[in-house]
Amino acid sequence: MSNEDPLCDIIERITTLFRNEVRLAGLEYGLHPVHLEVLYYLSRCNQFSDTPAAVTEFLGITKGTTSQSITLLEKKGFLTKEKDPIDRRVTHLRLSKQGLAVSQQAIPPASIRRGIESLGDAQDTLKTQLEALLRDIQKSNNCASFGLCKTCRFHKPYSDQEFFCDLTKMTLNISGGDLICREHSAPTEDTL
Numbered sequence: 750m751s752n753e754d755p756l757c758d759i760i761e762r763i764t765t766l767f768r769n770e771v772r773l774a775g776l777e778y779g780l781h782p783v784h785l786e787v788l789y790y791l792s793r794c795n796q797f798s799d800t801p802a803a804v805t806e807f808l809g810i811t812k813g814t815t816s817q818s819i820t821l822l823e824k825k826g827f828l829t830k831e832k833d834p835i836d837r838r839v840t841h842l843r844l845s846k847q848g849l850a851v852s853q854q855a856i857p858p859a860s861i862r863r864g865i866e867s868l869g870d871a872q873d874t875l876k877t878q879l880e881a882l883l884r885d886i887q888k889s890n891n892c893a894s895f896g897l898c899k900t901c902r903f904h905k906p907y908s909d910q911e912f913f914c915d916l917t918k919m920t921l922n923i924s925g926g927d928l929i930c931r932e933h934s935a936p937t938e939d940t941l
Contacts, residue, residue, distance in 0.1 A: 763861075766858075766860070766861075767857070767858060767861055768782060770858030770859075770860060770861070771785050771786070771855060771856060771858060774854070774855035774856075774858065775855065778825070778851055779825070780821075780822075780825075780851075783808070783810065783814060783818055784818050784821060784822055784827075785851070785852065785855045785856055786808055786856070787804055787808070787815075787818050787819070787822060788822065788827060788828070788844065788848050788849075788851055788852035788855075788856075789852045789855070789856040790804060790807050790808065790929070791804070791828065791842055791843075791844050791848070791852070792844055792848075792849055792852040792853065793928060793929045794807075794928055794929040794930070794931070795898060795925050795928040795929065795930050796841070796925075797917065797930060797931060797932060798895070798928075798929060798930055798931035798932075799841050799842050799843070800839060800840060800841060800842065801815050801816065801819060801840060801842065803931045804818075804819070804842070806893060806895075806931065807893075807895050807929075807931070819842065822848065826845055826847055826848075827844065827845055827847055827848030827851060828842050828843060828844050828845060828848050829842075829843050829845065830842060830843075831843055884935070893931060893933070894933045894934070894935060895929050895930070895931060895933055896929070896930065896933035896935065897926065897927060897928065897929060897930070897933070898912075898914070898921075898925055898926045898927070898928055898929075898930045898933070899912070899926030899927060900933070900935070900936070901914075901916075901930060901932075901933045901934055901935070901936070902915075902934050902935065902936040903915040903916040903917075903932075903934060904926060907920060908923075909923065910922065910923055911923055912925070912926055916932055916934075917932075
């Protein structure tokens with residue numbers, strides 16, 4: 750048995766419990782876990798990352814699954830589709846108030862929230878270690894990072910109300926820095 754086996758067992762068990770609780774939470778709304786994952790992602794992403802293609806890439810699912818999920822969520826009133834005002838080929842997905850409420854209630858499951866809260870001061874250390882693990886896995890699988898905007902090399906604080914995105918060349922509200930961005934690029938040594 751290698752040193753990684755117990756850690757892998759723990760991660761596997763946590764993800765299984767997480768998935769099971771998300772599945773149970775979705776039953777109340779007639780939703781499968783993938784539908785809740787779409788809602789949760791959309792509740793956490795910025796305006797550059799709220800497209801069907803970004804959902805597909807972030808969740809690692811097929812275009813067909815994404816399309817069927819979006820159609821169902823739209824029929825149930827959890828989201829709407831809006832054409833981009835500049836590029837009419839692009840569709841943005843907007844959560845309704847109901848969709849946002851369901852995403853916030855279902856993910857993360859209550860038991861996970863309680864478990865994290867019970868860690869107290871150890872949360873920061875665990876977060877740092879899990880972020881490093883995630884980055885290594887993403888890098889080895891050549892996956893997009895989908896990180897928080899404020900941790901991106903293109904994020905330039907502008908004031909206490911705004912920041913400048915050096916990629917989009919746009920000035921954005923500071924609250925957008927806490928959202929997931931499809932275009933996220935981790936800082937390199939020369940950009941720190």
